[in-house]
């Protein structure tokens with residue numbers, strides 16, 4: 552017979568090992584790699600003799616180092632934002648926010664990516680639909696969801712931002728026709744630095760922080776976030792506000808009927 556205490560300890564050790572591996576990967580990929588790049592370029596500049604002309608190849612290296620600085624700053628800023636939200640220290644200014652213009656603005660900011668990816672974005676939000684939220688934070692959340700949808704949906708696909716009211720509850724969803732996720736993966740993607748296999752294969756760029764930010768941001772605005780998904784059935788991320796929201800219902804839910 553298996554000892555329940557021993558098996559509990561075993562699974563705690565397994566979880567600890569998984570978290571350690573995730574941190575090791577994050578430090579190596581998101582912090583050490585860009586820092587090493589910046590250090591290398593600065594050393595080249597340091598070794599240059601006074602008055603020596605800048606080689607064209609050096610300019611390219613400097614451009615690379617600037618990109619690395621940007622990546623590092625993005626990770627650190629996003630991580631700080633998440634920590635601030637988590638500890639209730641983020642300034643959240645709640646006001647009535649109209650969802651249609653907000654969705655349109657987010658789509659505009661992601662337009663270049665949509666064109667590049669060959670994915671169509673449609674907005675189906677009633678003009679009168681509004682929620683109590685922080686406009687800037689909600690904008691970041693919707694843009695994160697749109698960015699993911701565009702990043703993971705193959706060319707020719709479709710992303711729909713839709714708004715609806717269910718009694719006192721208002722929902723805004725970002726739904727795509729991409730590859731979707733299995734239930735186990737879907738339950739984990741709201742954790743920090745969680746990414747599906749694509750990252751390890753180097754196909755998709757990102758830090759695995761976007762959804763962790765969305766989760767903390769929605770909680771800070773007393774809303775909720777969930778995803779309905781299944782392999783090959785796309786992802787349908789739903790933000791909920793008002794009645795029924797804020798009850799900690801963050802996470803994966805069963806695929807919506809449209810997916811069955």
Ligand SMILES: Nc1ncnc2c1ncn2[C@@H]1O[C@H](COP(=O)(O)OP(=O)(O)OP(=O)(O)O)[C@@H](O)[C@H]1O
Nearest residue numbers: 699700703740745746747757758759760761762786
């Ligand atoms: N619409 C989607 N379709 C398929 N997989 C998704 C979708 N949205 C998120 N995921 C999966 O969830 C993971 C976590 O998403 P998240 O936004 O947190 O990180 P990221 O996009 O990889 O990086 P970042 O947002 O920090 O740039 C993604 O790497 C991807 O594996």
Ligand SMILES: [Mg+2]
Nearest residue numbers: 699757761762
């Ligand atoms: Mg993302």
